Amino acid sequence: MQHPTSMQTIKSLRGIVSQDPAVHLNCRVHQTLALVAARTSAADLLYYRSLYDSYRIFDHCYLRKELRWSYPYPYTEEDSLNRLGFTRESRDRIDLDEFLELVSAGISRDEAVSFFAPRAEFEYQADYLDRMGLPRSGFLPHSFLACGVDRPVTQLLIRDDATDNHEFTDFVVPWRIVRAGWEAAPEQWFTDVLVLHRTEEAPAGSFADVYGAHVLGLTDEFEMYDLLHDRLAGEHDGWPVYAAPGLNCLSMLAGARLQFCRFLRHTRHSDRVKETYRRNMKSLCAVLDEATLNHVARDPAADDRIKRGLYALKRRETSALRLLRQEIEKFQDAGIEAVRFPEPATHGSR
Secondary structure, eight states: OOOOTTEEEOTTGGGOOOOOTTOOSOHHHHHHHHHHHHHOTTGGGGGGGOOOOTHHHHIIIIISOOOGGGSOOSTTOHHHHHHTTEEEEEEEEOOHHHHHHHHHHHHHHTOOEEEEEOGGGSHHHHHHHHHHTOOSSSSOOEEEEEEEEESSSOEEEEEEOOSTTOOOEEEEEEHHHHHHHHHHOGGGSSEEEEEEEEOSSOOSOOSHHHHHHHHHTOOOOOTHHHHHHHHGGGGSSSOOGGGOHHHHHHHHHHHHHHHHHHHHTTBOOOHHHHHHHHHHHHHHHHHHHHHHHHHHSOOHHHHHHHHHHHHHHHHHHHHHHHHHHHHHHHHHHHTOOSBOOOOOOOGGGO
């Protein structure tokens, strides 16, 4: 998108690209990961916790009846960001003038401002919700990423993934819309504001210790695959695709494995481990794709294939985790750090 010549933007604007091919992350986590990836080549290390007890996914989607986008993903917690040399500045709520000051200061420091506001107030978001078949009201709140403003102030530049392929692009919002929305309902605007600061100091530490402790502490029995096996076929009626709990579970599992494969590239794990997780990830994505198509157009033969795929995945995931633990224990016994820490790099030098 062409910006007005008077538009001032953060330098890393073009480096803000999607980090979520499975489209399973909530907007704030997705944006934060994209901001980190635009500033450092070490961003994939944040995915060391992408292996977590799969039963938590079942609990979230089935027992709590929540969508995948409301899950509290652990990738952008303070400790992990600090290890990459980032700190978070958070504010519960600010007013219009304070927001403009933050955006202006962020432009000079190459720092976007993330904030929550009523999503349907922006025309491009309303259009996106309509295209995706999502409700305009009563849906999950949305975090916006302010990356620029013109002078004099007439337009705000938002970087958002409200596109058909869920890739980030630029949206120019009239400032009068922002002002009018805030004046009408100030309590709903500029809430949970976040600015991610890049520190000058070296990263606080490696990820090897926390990664090893995390994986060795996992107790996943992968019963999730049995639970999905018994439920997916009964979810064809009455559930839109975005809300079907089984599809939400599969999307979260596939997304987590995609991210873990990215993390594994920065480790000293064997090719056997990396290839095992890559194959499991591809199998999960294939089951997700077939289950999604089968949800839209029921095919009894597909039910059987999906069930066989889930059964095989439980066996393969169990074997993969056992192999992963064995290698971590060997690394620890030999005093070898499992994680390589790549040199951080700005987007311009990547």
